[in-house]
Amino acid sequence: MRDNTYDILIIGGGVIGSSVARELSRYRLRIGVLEKELDVACGNSCRNTGMLHAGFTYKPGSLKAECAVEGNREFDQVAQELDIPFKRTGKVVVGFSDEDMQNILRFKRIGELNGVRGLEMIDKAKLNQIDNSAGGEFALYSRDSGILNPMLYNIALAENAHQNGVDFFFDSEVKAIKRQGEHFQVTAGDSVFSSRWIVNCAGMHCVTISEMLGLHGHQVKGFKGEYYVLDKKASQFMNIPVYPAPNAKGGFSTHATPTVDGNILVGPDSYITEDPDDFASTRDHMQGLVKDGSAIFKHMKAEYFIRNFAGTRWKRVDPETGDVLDFLIENRDDHPGVVNLIGIESPGLTCALPIARRVVAKIQEKEVLEVNNDFNPYRKGIVRFAEQSKERKKELIATDPDYGEIVCRCETVTRAEIVQAINNPLGAVTLTGIKNRTRACMGRCQGGYCETRITALIQEQCKVREHEVMYQHKGSGMFIGKVREVLDGE
Structure with missing residues (x-):
């Protein structure tokens, strides 16, 4: 027991x-x-932009500011220990008007008070040199900002x-x-x-x-934001996350962010929600993202749209003042x-x-904790076949022939990677769990080719029936029955 x-x-x-x-x-x-x-x-935790923030938008002396600066400075080591993809790309906050300039300068001062390093005001020529797809007449350049896979x-x-x-x-x-x-x-x-x-x-x-x-x-208030995911083809036009100038209250509207995996996210917008599980995408907000996103990313075109999603932020608020x-x-x-x-x-x-x-x-503060001398901070992730050299790919296939079978064509994910993800240390097996661990189903066709093949592998590896395979949540079965029954003897 x-x-x-x-x-x-x-x-x-x-x-x-x-x-x-x-x-x-x-x-x-x-x-x-x-x-x-x-x-x-x-x-x-998975419905966000995947930004490693520098800490220049948070009130000096706040826990948000303190932890953001601390978390930013240590993340190169953290990413190495945990074997996760991470790029310290920097970030630009672009402006167009005198009002934008004043709001940006205010946040530059806040960042300096918080101990953020590498903040610099740049002109249009320098902005175009960093990323010529970014709109804006000037920008705040944050050297230490970065992107990761959340x-x-x-x-x-x-x-x-x-x-x-x-x-x-x-x-x-x-x-x-x-x-x-x-x-x-x-x-x-x-x-x-x-x-x-x-x-x-x-x-x-x-x-x-x-x-x-x-x-x-305690009271919290929900703020919802929607996103577009752009195909990797659009990444040729963007080198760095681009944010618009903050408004007078310090909030940012729609921004464009390259992902560490090669896509571009445009969003989020922001509006109130009452439902913790409100992750629906809506026509009006998607249209708003196209309009607002075009101002900061010149190549915001429908031909690059492959998916959309939404996330929520539940902010702690004062019960009396809000x-x-x-x-x-x-x-x-x-x-x-x-x-x-x-x-x-x-x-x-x-x-x-x-x-x-x-x-x-x-x-x-309440009790003495005995140190675990066996603690190991290092974790190895699944080797991504698509990112390996030709020589390394040959070595992998020679070691395990499953590396020679491509299951997801868009992202070049092999059977070996899928099998490793299914047999992950946590024992969690859903289609979304496999996607999150391997990027299968995250390419241009969004699983049109590989989704059924992954489902079959889950059945094979876990010894379950098709109706037992879940997409993500409990009750989100991939199948509810057979399209046709196979007759005995066929």
């Missing part, structure tokens, strides 16, 4: 929960992660935590939390867990968990054994590990 007793339970397997799990695994603790989805990287980052954090002893439980939505003496009894999915500590990393559902824990009064507040990491004396994280939205991707270290520090 499985022992569900833990020192620390983390609620949420997004980038924050997985970061906390990794940092806590540096100590001799029994740690579990409860995730309501069938894999990590299913919520807002799905792979989340996956890598979770896999590294798991290899250091952390247990992950999927399809385990938290339904109830009760305190019994010095322990919490947590009902999640079909199981009951016991733990001395609870860390609330539930993201957009953080207030729901906070209420279960008896920490009342003003957006800073990140909150609290451990209150009247609620011992709880570290409560509220309003961890953008730049949460950049801030994830710095936030995790602050969670560890909250726990260390």
